Amino acid sequence: MPRQFVLEDLDDLCRGAAVLGTGGGGDPYIGGLLAAEAIRKYGPVTLWDLAEVPDDALVVAIGGMGAPTVVIEKIPNGREYLWALEALERHLGRKVDAIIPFEAGGMNSTTPLMVAAERGLPVVDADGMGRAFPELQMETFNVYGVPAAPMAVVNEWGDSVIIEAGSAKMVEWLARGATIRMGGHTAIAEYAMDGATCRRVSVPGTLGLTQIIGRSIREAREQHRDVFTSLIASFASTHYQHARILFSGKISDVSRRTERGFAIGDVRIEGLEPFAGEMLIRVQNENLLALRDGQVRAIVPDLICILDSETGDAITTERVRYGQRVTVLGVSVPPIMRTAEALAIFGPHAFGLDYPFTKIEDLPR
Amino acid sequence: MRIGIDVGGTNTDAVLMDGMEVKSWHKTPTSADVSSGIMAVLRAVMTEGGANPTDITGVMIGTTHFTNAVVERKRLLQVAAIRLGLPATLGLPPMIDWPDDLGSTLGYHRYMIHGGHEFDGRQIAPLNEDELRAAGRDMKKKGLRAGAITSVFSPVNPDMEIRAAEIIAEEVPDVALSLSHQVGRIGFLERENATIMNACLADLATKVVQSFRLALSTLNITAPFYISQNDGTLMTAEYVEKYPVLTFASGPTNSMRGAALLAGVKEAMVVDIGGTTSDVGMLLHGFPRESSVTVEIGGVRTNFRMPDVLAIGLGGGSLVRDNGLRIGPDSVGYELTEKALVFGGDVLTTTDIVVAAGLADIGDRSKVAHLTPELIENAIVTMHRMVDEAVDKMKTSSEPLPVILVGGGAVLMSRGLSSASHILKPPHFSVANAIGAGIAQVGGEVDRVFSLEGLGRDAALAQAKAEAIAKTVAAGARPETVQVTDIEEVPLAYLPSSATRIRVKAVGDLVVTK
Secondary structure, eight states, X not given: OOEEEXXXXXXXXXXXXXXXXXXXXXXXXXXXXXXXXXXXXXXXXXXXXXXXXXXXXEEEEEEEEXXXXXXXXXXXXXXXXXXXXXXXXXXXXXXXXXEEESOOSGGGGTHHHHHHHHHTOOEESEXXXXXXXXXXXXXXXXXXXXXXXXXXXXXXXXXXXXXXXXXXXXXXXXXXXXXXXXXXXXXXXXXXXEHHHHHHHSEETHHHHXXXXXXXXXXXXXXXXXXXXXXXXXXXXXXXXXXEEEEEEEEEEEEEEEETTEEEEEEEXXXXXXXXXEEEEEXXXXXXXEEETTEEEEETTSEEEEEETXXXXXXXXXXXXXXXXEEEEEEOOOXXXXXXXXXXXXXXXXXXXXXXXOOGGGSOO | OEEEEEEOSSXXXXXXXXXXXXXXXXXXXXXSSHHHHHHHHXXXXXXXXXXXXXXOOEEEEEEOHHHHHHHHTOSXXXXXXXXXXXXXXXXXXXXXXXXXXXXXXXXXXXXXXXXXXXXXXXXXSOOOHHHHHHHHHHHHHHTOOEEEXXXXXXXXXXXXXXXXHXXXXXXXXXXXXXXXXXXXXXXXXXXXXXXXXXXXXXXXXXXXXXXXXXXXXXXXXOSOEEEEOTTXXXXXXXXXXXXXXXXXXXXXXXXXXXXXXXXXXSSEEEEEEOSSOEEEEXXXXXXXXXXXXXXXXXXXXXXXXXXXXXXXXXXXXXXXXXXXXXXXXXEOGGGHHHHBGGGTOSBOBHXXXXXXXXXXXXXXXXXXXXSOHHHHHHHHHHHHHHHHHHHHHHOSSSSOEEEEEESGGGGGXXXXXXXXXXXXXXXXXXXXXXXXXXXXXXXXXXXXXXXXXXXXXXXXXXXXXXXXXXHHHHTTBOGGGOXXXXXXXXXXXXXXXXXXXXXXXXXXXXXOOO
């Protein structure tokens, strides 16, 4: 049975999407407000499980592209996401039957809901990243053979670019250039596919997962239970099965630099009881690698979430600051994200890290 | 000599200072009409300190008026929220996430206009002056006398806000306009929220500043007066009339700065123990470390510069239970003088414990003679453990730091703390707030996205620093005392390596002339 996504579900989704963002993907606050406006105006959104997507349905991935720091200042028009969908529909000569988020972590968990509410389309409860990643080729859609092109890139005026290119990496490169010309943030529609393909290439149940995570944090706080114990139990009930506290302490140093257009940095955390020693987290928009006293404790694509030790809320990369008290949670990702093909696209080597991927459940605590 | 005043919800405190030395101090209940309470403390400190009105070179005031007005939704104006940014920003109109009682009080008058800038300084759209004039005419028709103008990326380029203010002022004579680039930093909704709140305080700001002026002139004090803002720096009275919102939450900052002066240290942890709670915050270079999370005021999201303060439920009125093993978080609060045992009441409080232990002489000691040594010892150990844990949580390194105790409840602490290198309980600790106001400096801040391409990082940083220093001097600092206190760089992810957000803060001593 398709589920209905109602206004009251949004807070949990946003809170959970920030956790799944592992530092990147942008603060879901603004995306959450936009989706709330749309649901208030047009009503609830139907969510399809992957199993409910008809074979011949046309499914398109929707979201925003660009710098989170731009979005917090240049608030979207709100219509550009719908215009991106329409631009791609005009190009394809066909109406879309369902929308899928390309990135469930961060702000892009919410923009598909906004478009779906207005158009009365269902949203597929799945995505192409299973978390947040910095580039558009880092999608299970691409890993398992769906072309990213044709792609529509649209700004707040409704100006649009249609990109046709041979590889997802080239699509990413061209779209990035267009996005900068358009002011640093755009709405995009890409990875058009049929329902049967969508079922094969998507990370299942990730919108539902964000709701479970968000609810887990909220309820633990309301009932004065330990947030992290609650989160670990909640993850264990999902396909993101293995969650554990990697470290807890105070941020003792944040160093940032820019390479190849990415915010690259190291976050150092000094242990607080019962943890001693130091954890170093390598960041490239998202948290990619957690080293404890030089030993790997979790590595991309498994999730490394920096959470506020008091509230359990995720802290995005832009907001990580010296002196914060944080708890680092490591979480396993589903098998579809850990195959050799997937790791070639978004494993450690794709980010220039000289460490092999090792599953978090196989690493020492 | 200068005078520092702290106008709190309950008490108005004042100190008379000669340089950095406290000559006299006084506490009095806050009066309903601001002037008479201030006049009372001013007279008292001048008499006790043997000062004439002509000896006073400056008066610095910390006040909670404006925060309280927003929290209580009282004495606020209706506001025209004017936004420059279309076709961007349309998705989330002004006051989108506000509590409805406050939004309704301000009237939800929204005007969205084409304009605004991109991160790199290009225009999103040219400023649409026809739309602005139409907005102005509508404001006039509705009788709106206050407006808040917020333009996209105005911290990068404020020109459109300035031009829009000229146009609105032509259409609506005597309008009070608040411009967002004067109020906040990057983060559109939070900056716009703060600017709208500022606008709604326009009348109150004039009245409060007038009553301060009246109090001073009645006492023949002709020295200039200043009001402290949330980052521990001062604003002139004229600036507060325009930007009252910048006084929000100046209280904790003043008490921490006062503690730094009294104790003579710049790197320390400050524990301000009141009647119900203790605030723990860290001093870096003599200024409070700022909070990095968004702060809600009266239910509205803002990005003000606020000190990072941890509040724990320990104060002079906290209840003592379980043979001294459990303390607070509940407190008898302002009813201490009726309910505590030493005042003849029937509630065992932390104050009773320190009296019974012979550490303080408050009330009637015979009324706590029956407390067992075990209970007293347990309670003292528990209080110290609570403060110790809070201090440890707030520390950014395991190095022991000095801990400065201030506030009326500081008598609760009599022993060492394992988290502290040593404990400082300076004289005049109960009026640290007013002292903090009295020694406040002036500051300037730059928060902008710099394009490093061509310019280079070093040149961009140098430019940002020079601008922050120039702003500080413009705000009234002695140039030779100005120093840069904080630099933060955040590269903009997903954009070419050239774009970096740089924030620089500078402070300096106020020029005080007779």
